Amino acid sequence: MATLGSATKKHKVTIVGSGNWGTTMAKIVAENVKAHPQLFEEVVQMWVYEEEVVIDKKSRHYNASSPLCKGTQKLSKVINELHENVKYLPNITLPPNVIANPSLEDAARDSTLLVFVIPHQFIARICDRLKGNILSYARGISCTKGVDVSDKGIQLFSESIGQRLGIYCGALSGANIATEIAQGKYSETTVAYDPPPIDSRQPSPTPSPSESTTDLVVRTNGCSGERSVVLHPLPIDYPPLSHENVKKLFHRPYFHVRMVSDVAGVSLGGALKNVVALAAGFMDGLGWGDNAKAAVMRVGLLEMVKFGTRFFSSSCRPSTFTEESCGMADVVTSCMGGRNFRCAKLAIERGMSVEDVEKAELNGQKLQGTSTAYEVHSFLKSQGMVDEFPLFTAVYNILEGQTKAEDIPDLIEPKD
Amino acid sequence: MATLGSATKKHKVTIVGSGNWGTTMAKIVAENVKAHPQLFEEVVQMWVYEEEVVIDKKSRHYNASSPLCKGTQKLSKVINELHENVKYLPNITLPPNVIANPSLEDAARDSTLLVFVIPHQFIARICDRLKGNILSYARGISCTKGVDVSDKGIQLFSESIGQRLGIYCGALSGANIATEIAQGKYSETTVAYDPPPIDSRQPSPTPSPSESTTDLVVRTNGCSGERSVVLHPLPIDYPPLSHENVKKLFHRPYFHVRMVSDVAGVSLGGALKNVVALAAGFMDGLGWGDNAKAAVMRVGLLEMVKFGTRFFSSSCRPSTFTEESCGMADVVTSCMGGRNFRCAKLAIERGMSVEDVEKAELNGQKLQGTSTAYEVHSFLKSQGMVDEFPLFTAVYNILEGQTKAEDIPDLIEPKD
Numbered sequence: 001m002a003t004l005g006s007a008t009k010k011h012k013v014t015i016v017g018s019g020n021w022g023t024t025m026a027k028i029v030a031e032n033v034k035a036h037p038q039l040f041e042e043v044v045q046m047w048v049y050e051e052e053v054v055i056d057k058k059s060r061h062y063n064a065s066s067p068l069c070k071g072t073q074k075l076s077k078v079i080n081e082l083h084e085n086v087k088y089l090p091n092i093t094l095p096p097n098v099i100a101n102p103s104l105e106d107a108a109r110d111s112t113l114l115v116f117v118i119p120h121q122f123i124a125r126i127c128d129r130l131k132g133n134i135l136s137y138a139r140g141i142s143c144t145k146g147v148d149v150s151d152k153g154i155q156l157f158s159e160s161i162g163q164r165l166g167i168y169c170g171a172l173s174g175a176n177i178a179t180e181i182a183q184g185k186y187s188e189t190t191v192a193y194d195p196p197p198i199d200s201r202q203p204s205p206t207p208s209p210s211e212s213t214t215d216l217v218v219r220t221n222g223c224s225g226e227r228s229v230v231l232h233p234l235p236i237d238y239p240p241l242s243h244e245n246v247k248k249l250f251h252r253p254y255f256h257v258r259m260v261s262d263v264a265g266v267s268l269g270g271a272l273k274n275v276v277a278l279a280a281g282f283m284d285g286l287g288w289g290d291n292a293k294a295a296v297m298r299v300g301l302l303e304m305v306k307f308g309t310r311f312f313s314s315s316c317r318p319s320t321f322t323e324e325s326c327g328m329a330d331v332v333t334s335c336m337g338g339r340n341f342r343c344a345k346l347a348i349e350r351g352m353s354v355e356d357v358e359k360a361e362l363n364g365q366k367l368q369g370t371s372t373a374y375e376v377h378s379f380l381k382s383q384g385m386v387d388e389f390p391l392f393t394a395v396y397n398i399l400e401g402q403t404k405a406e407d408i409p410d411l412i413e414p415k416d
Numbered sequence: 417m418a419t420l421g422s423a424t425k426k427h428k429v430t431i432v433g434s435g436n437w438g439t440t441m442a443k444i445v446a447e448n449v450k451a452h453p454q455l456f457e458e459v460v461q462m463w464v465y466e467e468e469v470v471i472d473k474k475s476r477h478y479n480a481s482s483p484l485c486k487g488t489q490k491l492s493k494v495i496n497e498l499h500e501n502v503k504y505l506p507n508i509t510l511p512p513n514v515i516a517n518p519s520l521e522d523a524a525r526d527s528t529l530l531v532f533v534i535p536h537q538f539i540a541r542i543c544d545r546l547k548g549n550i551l552s553y554a555r556g557i558s559c560t561k562g563v564d565v566s567d568k569g570i571q572l573f574s575e576s577i578g579q580r581l582g583i584y585c586g587a588l589s590g591a592n593i594a595t596e597i598a599q600g601k602y603s604e605t606t607v608a609y610d611p612p613p614i615d616s617r618q619p620s621p622t623p624s625p626s627e628s629t630t631d632l633v634v635r636t637n638g639c640s641g642e643r644s645v646v647l648h649p650l651p652i653d654y655p656p657l658s659h660e661n662v663k664k665l666f667h668r669p670y671f672h673v674r675m676v677s678d679v680a681g682v683s684l685g686g687a688l689k690n691v692v693a694l695a696a697g698f699m700d701g702l703g704w705g706d707n708a709k710a711a712v713m714r715v716g717l718l719e720m721v722k723f724g725t726r727f728f729s730s731s732c733r734p735s736t737f738t739e740e741s742c743g744m745a746d747v748v749t750s751c752m753g754g755r756n757f758r759c760a761k762l763a764i765e766r767g768m769s770v771e772d773v774e775k776a777e778l779n780g781q782k783l784q785g786t787s788t789a790y791e792v793h794s795f796l797k798s799q800g801m802v803d804e805f806p807l808f809t810a811v812y813n814i815l816e817g818q819t820k821a822e823d824i825p826d827l828i829e830p831k832d
Contacts, residue, residue, distance in 0.1 A: 175706070176707060180707050185705050185707065186699070186704055188707070188710075256830075288602055290591070290749045290753060291593050291604070292601055293748075295591065295603060295604040297744075298591075298604065298739070298740075322738035323717075325710070325711065328744060332706075332713055333706045336710075337706060410669065413669075
């Protein structure tokens with residue numbers, strides 16, 4: 001079979017994270033490893049940040065005589081006994097081959113594929129704990145939306161993970177509301193995986209799992225300058241991680257995957273769409289109707305293209321934004337009812353700042369769109385390019401109280 | 417002034433049509449001719465299909481002592497006295513330089529620019545009446561959405577108008593709900609105008625308005641084969657109809673215009689988006705959520721690109737669909753709440769056919785999306801390409817009762 005190459009081993013997959021989206025990914029991946037037993041080991045480890053939970057009396061699992069329903073229990077134990085993440089993905093049954101593991105190091109041990117689904121603020125410390133405890137030739141996929149933008153530069157979370165662990169890391173992003181997908185409702189996503197040349201080798205007559213002779217220094221091209229990672233080739237006794245095989249890990253009849261090579265575009269899409277969603281919310285808040293909303297979505301999408309191709313020029317393709325789920329479709333979903341959209345709309349309707357709406361409505365949670373708008377603005381300012389991104393700049397100025405939402409059409413009108 | 421060339425004359429503009437969208441276009445154009453008196457004559461003629469109307473007692477214009485409010489009145493007279501199209505665009509004041517004219521021939525006489533805003537089924541008979549009554553070197557812009565697709569071929573309405581009148585005709589389309597624009601709410605549109613070489617001539621030392629020496633045979637490239645039109649050059653004593661000058665006729669602070677050269681893409685966008693809106697309505701009717709809706713919008717947009725580039729290859733650009741108001745933005749608007757979307761959604765929710773919903777809800781009006789879906793299917797079948805457009809085909813089959821909406825994900829899954 002072409003997909004197997006000269007493989008004698010199988011890929012072990014670990015999901016790093018077990019929130020709403022992480023548990024959904026574990027479900028998808030566990031269904032797929034069962035469907036492709038020639039490529040993947042059957043058990044999917046899911047690292048769980050251990051918490052104490054109580055099975056609620058209203059739960060479908062409540063049974064007064066069960067020891068599990070007496071007092072507090074460890075979340076990992078509850079997941080493994082009930083095959084449900086009662087806290088973060090309730091009422092969804094997980095396949096029995098998802099194994100919740102409270103030990104990060106143990107869950108990741110001997111895994112060739114690590115799927116990261118963690119809040120961005122935990123990336124550094126989780127990578128610190130994993131470093132030295134994973135296979136040198138492991139590969140990663142980052143499902144954490146967003147990028148780390150500052151006035152010093154831009155770093156994709158996939159780059160950040162890859163550099164901290166010394167591995168190659170791709171990205172997954174799309175119009176993906178987790179709960180809908182967990183229920184098996186139809187959805188699409190985009191997976192960017194750009195295998196380094198060392199992974200596309202032909203099997204040699206005498207397969208050697210030795211890595212030292214073919215390590216490759218890979219340069220990443222984030223705007224903050226080149227950084228180097230020494231990559232270790234995947235031993236050829238594993239099936240190659242081609243687009244075809246990576247797709248098999250994520251694609252389901254209800255979760256359609258398109259594979260691309262543009263990691264930057266996929267990562268940027270998930271971040272910048274939240275800024276566009278704020279602009280769309282402002283339009284709706286003004287009661288300006290669907291024309292106006294569609295107009296700022298279109299202008300926003302083109303600023304996303306410009307941002308990607310300007311600052312990640314060698315790798316970023318316009319079509320990733322205009323044609324893929326991680327671009328156009330995610331903009332659409334986020335502008336129809338995401339929380340950035342809703343808070344921006346409420347801010348205009350109530351005559352409040354977005355920050356005050358956030359405090360009043362989100363119960364301590366933070367909007368991704370506002371922090372991204374600030375980071376993007378700070379970066380554009382450092383590059384002297386504020387005027388070339390008039391919609392992103394207008395959103396920043398509205399958040400700052402320096403511009404009115406009503407001025408958006410004037411501000412984004414092309415000057416020619 | 418560069419925009420004027422060696423002009424001594426001004427363009428006279430006529431709006432052919434006075435419905436909801438036609439009257440809105442008349443308002444926009446009349447505002448712009450006032451703003452650019454060096455390019456355009458001040459009076460904008462608007463041809464009105466004459467009807468009898470009664471000023472309602474609830475109208476803001478009702479005045480028991482006014483003769484205009486006694487019995488039935490001619491619509492054109494009411495528009496000219498009240499500066500309002502009380503029947504098709506009520507409560508919007510028109511600029512006084514819009515002159516309603518019930519005589520088609522008189523309204524169009526000596527006009528160099530004809531803006532067509534008529535239902536597509538009237539194109540043939542209106543062109544028959546205009547033929548021989550317009551300037552041979554007039555130019556047109558078709559605002560009629562859609563294309564004439566049959567198993568014999570595809571013809572753009574702009575092509576149809578151009579051929580029938582022997583003039584060049586461009587197209588205007590975008591995410592444009594007329595009433596919102598008439599109220600001055602922010603919107604965008606796309607104008608395709610691809611001036612034939614004879615119009616981009618340099619003024620000669622001895623300007624001659626004679627046409628006979630420089631007539632140009634222009635071949636159009638609709639799928640049904642080449643057709644020829646003998647075009648007469650615009651005399652150089654008129655300002656050139658460059659993108660810059662055509663934009664000035666339509667662009668307003670609340671109505672942003674992007675000029676392109678892709679007439680086919682602009683025309684197809686306004687037609688095919690209605691098929692996509694039906695698919696989006698099916699997803700919403702199933703209660704499948706925003707991921708699913710965004711997914712079919714994305715897949716639909718790419719089928720639009722494929723349709724345009726496959727059947728209008730020499731002139732049609734993917735970016736017209738993925739980056740312009742007439743493409744991506746119009747898909748968004750139509751899938752948020754247009755009537756095709758709503759009827760498709762209701763059909764699923766009520767377990768009825770779309771046709772029955774149309775009869776029950778639309779008071780005799782017809783959905784554009786269903787007729788386009790049938791025409792497109794008939795055409796694709798004649799080309800043996802039904803399988804290459806799985807979403808368009810699925811919509812057709814659902815309308816025919818041969819497929820269930822639930823099967824859309826399977827049907828549009830790429831086979832690889």
